[in-house]
Amino acid sequence: MTTLICDCNKTMPLQEKTLGAALHEELTLHSTLCRREAGAFQAAIRTGADVVVACTQEKRLFGELAQQTEGAVSTIRFVNIRETGGWSRDAAQAMPKLAALLAAARLPEAEPVPTVTYRSSGRLLVIGELAQAERAAAMVSDVLDVTLFAQGGAGAQERRWPVLAGSIDSLSGWLGAFELKFSQGNPIDLDLCTRCNACVTACPEGAIGLDYQVKLDRCTDHRACVQACQVAGAIDFERVAQSHAEQFDLVLDLRGAPAFTRHALPQGYFHWDGQDLQTLLRLRELVGEFEKPKFFVYKQKLCAHSRNEVVGCNACIEICSAEAISSEKSRQQIKVNPNLCVGCGACTTVCPTGAITYAYPRASEQGLKWRTLLSTYAQAGGKDAVLLLHSQVKGQALVEGLGRSAQLKKAAGVPANVIPVALWHTASTGVDLWLSAFAFGASQVAVLATDEEALQYIDGLKAQMAVAQAIVNGLGYTGTHFQLLWANTPGELDAALQALARTRQLVARVPARFAVAQEKRSTLEMALDHLLEQAPQRPEAIALPAAGSPFGNVIVDKDKCTLCLSCVSACPASALQDNPELPQLRFIEKNCVQCGLCASTCPEDAITLQPRLLLTPERKEARVLNETQPYGCIRCGKPFGTLKAIEAMLGKLAGHSMFQGAALERLKMCGDCRVIDIYSADNEAKIGDI
Known part of the structure; x- marks a missing residue:
């Protein structure tokens, strides 16, 4: 592995010896790697070893240079150390963080996962007022097969595209598979209409416009239009309303109210204000075959959604902003539509059992990255590490904008102890990874939220953070270790980060070294074991918030309970068990995920849940909740x-x-x-x- 660093025309106070010692590699500092010193880059990529280039601004230029370099066989990775810390007020103290970012860039790429394929032949449905729809169609019809669905208004005399009309019953689907269902009940059949305008002229009420549809609320039954259209026969007031269904690959919706009210719109659907031409440019590109990762893995046997058609946990369904998750109570599971899934990962964050997990990157790969960042940071002398988790879109833009503002002396920039970590989506990590990061040595984990987040994501993150915070505070780690930051401008982010960096929190004396498991509960157990071992205090139990708690007790009213054991058959986590030898109801608290299926199933209403984290050895042992004489x-x-x-x-x-x-x-x-x-x-x- 070869690492190339550049101080970007001496605008960053990089210390190549300090960085090299942290990476166990001798580094050479460049100042114009993308220009006069490009030969060093070419020499590195000819060696065959993987190359890390500490520059993302000139990523495209380096890529072109690699294509032009004879004998170049290296894999090239890019990492931003400029806006993330090299351009900041305390850049001279940021070497541990920059070393951590470089070390993480040297890790293997995430393992490939199954993909979801979309196929589009360019069949575009444009819904809206006729003239505006025709204007949009004119700008894309050279590459797309356009059909208009008229919503009133006057169109051009020339029929350039097929026109549908009527009332829309439903619009569903995704890129390459949209289905429009509509009812056609107007007396004028647009397929037969020749746009001769005879009906428009003949109608005494002016009930027919240049959209060639009768406005029935204005029509007073003169039927002059029918007489005028005798030859074409396009007008029939006795025609029975008909239902139709049409298939499209893409939808451009010009109406004021969109067809989909969910936060995450289906891919291939665009709600257009008629102004932003970027929307039309994106539409023009959506012809062909496209792939995206299948972001989730679902294990039905771990799912606490339902048993015997009784619903327990609905967390993933309620938080999904794409409405990609639905209930299949009869099959005791949920169903995730991979075509609608946008990869936010919020469902995996709130899932108490780990039945649904994030697949790209996997939790184990994410955990390895975070552990590498924090261990390298600490070994290089860094203290009070803060992980700043942000999205790859607006969050990334805010971090980079803050770095540029710092270079122009308009902001302080990203503090030396704040390590930015880009995620596909900020909702894709939760209490298991946050507690692991805390165990690895992070004093704080901050999630950057912007106005691109769905409101239910914010609620879910807050609930998970409350659980994580209650656990570490209950163990005696004082202070606030998990925070949700709000920012929509570099200035707002600057203020939030400066306040964050000034706080000092109590952390575990010895950082953990465990490998994050793909199974959520396993990771939680390893993190808890380590934090308990290092804990300043060891209570018997820690009370947890009811919302989002993955741990807890089950309390049984012995006067009501008849030991029918319905709860045992309903429990998806084997927390509730019977005794083959005696009439007993037994409970292993470590297994309980607080899904509530036992309480919902109990015919005597004898069960209540108690969110808590029990820390005594009894947590892992079976104890009797109720027993009776046989x-x-x-x-x-x-x-x-x-x-x-x-x-x-x-x-x-x-x-x-x-x-x-x-x-x-x-x-x-x-x-x-x-x-x-x-x-x-x-x-x-x-x-x-x-």
């Missing part, structure tokens, strides 16, 4: 139920006409004896008849 069969003596359950059943059925005499007595027998008794009674009856 009920023995009155015929053979074998236990077949509980005394309380059988007595309750007898009390409810004693007055029923079908359970009198011998029938009532049979309820006190085990299944085998009940069959024998019925058979014996039948034989006795037959003998009596003889």
Whole structure:
């Protein structure tokens, strides 16, 4: 691995010896790597070793230079050390952070994952007022196959594109697979209409405009239009309304209210204000085959959504801003539509069991990156590390804008102890990775939120942070270690980061070295074990917020519970268990995910949840929540139920006409004896008849 650093025309106080020592590599400092010193880059990429270039501004130029360099065989990676710290008020103290960023850039690329494919042949539906729709169509019809859906207004006389009209019943789908359902009930059939304007001229009420549709609220039944259209036969007031369905690859919606109200719109759907030409440029490019990663992995056996069509956990469905997740209660699972999924990862963040996990990058790969950042930072002498998690779009732009403002002496810039980490989406990490980062040595984990985030994401992040904060504070790590930052301008981000960098928090004495697992619960257990080992205080239990708690106790009202064990069959995490030898309800608190399925299933309403983190050894051991005396069969003596359950059943059925005499007595027998008794009674009856 070869690392190339450049101080960008001496605008950064880089210390090549300090950086090299942290990376265990001898570094040469360049000042114009993308210009006069480009030969050093060419020499590096001819060696065959992977090359890390500490510059993202000239990424395109370096790529072109690599293509022109004979014998270049290296894989090239780029990392930004300029705006992230090299351009800041305390850049001279930022070497540990820059070393950490360079070390993370040297890690292997994320393993490939399955992909989702979209195919578009360019069939575009434009919905809107006719003249505006025709104007938009004119700008894209050279590459797209356009159909208009008229929403009133006067169009051009010449029919240049197919025109549909009527009332829209539904619009659904995604890039390459949109379906429009509409009802056509207007007297004028646009397929037959020749736009001769005879009906417009003949109508005494002016109820027909140049969209060639009758405005029925203004029509007073003169039917002069019908007479004028006798030859074409396009007007028929007796025509029965018809439902139609059409397929499209793309949708351009010009209406004031969009067809989709969700925060994350389907790919291939554009709501256009008629001004931003970038929208039309993006439309023109969407012809062909496209791929994106399948961002999630779902394991149904871990899912706490439902059992026996009773719903427990709905967290992923409620937080999904793309409406890509739906319930399949009959199959005891959720269903994720990969075509609608935008990869925000919010569902994986709020999932208590880890049934749905983020796949690109995987949690294990993300954990390795964070551990590398924090360990390199600490080894290079850095203290009070703050991980700043931000999106790759607006968050990245804010960080870079802040760096440029700092270079112009208009801002302080990213502090030396704040390490920016770009995520596909800020909602894609949660309490398992945050606690791991804290265990790895981060004094704080801050998530940067902007106006691009859906409101439900903010609520979900706040709930998860409250849980993480309660855990570390309960262990005696004082201070605020998990924060949600709000910023939409570089100035706002600057103020927030300066306040963040000034705080000093208590952290674990010895950083953890465990490898983050792909399984959420496993990672949580490793992080908790390490933090507990280093904890300033060790309480027996820590109370957790009810919203989003992945841990907790189950409290059973013994007076109500009949030990029917419905809760055992409903529990997806094997936290509630029976005892094959005795009528007992047992509980392993470590396994409980607080999904609530047990409480929803219990017919006696005897169960309540208690969000908490138990820290005693009993957390991992099975304990008895309720037990009762077994009920023995009155015929053979074998236990077949509980005394309380059988007595309750007898009390409810004693007055029923079908359970009198011998029938009532049979309820006190085990299944085998009940069959024998019925058979014996039948034989006795037959003998009596003889």
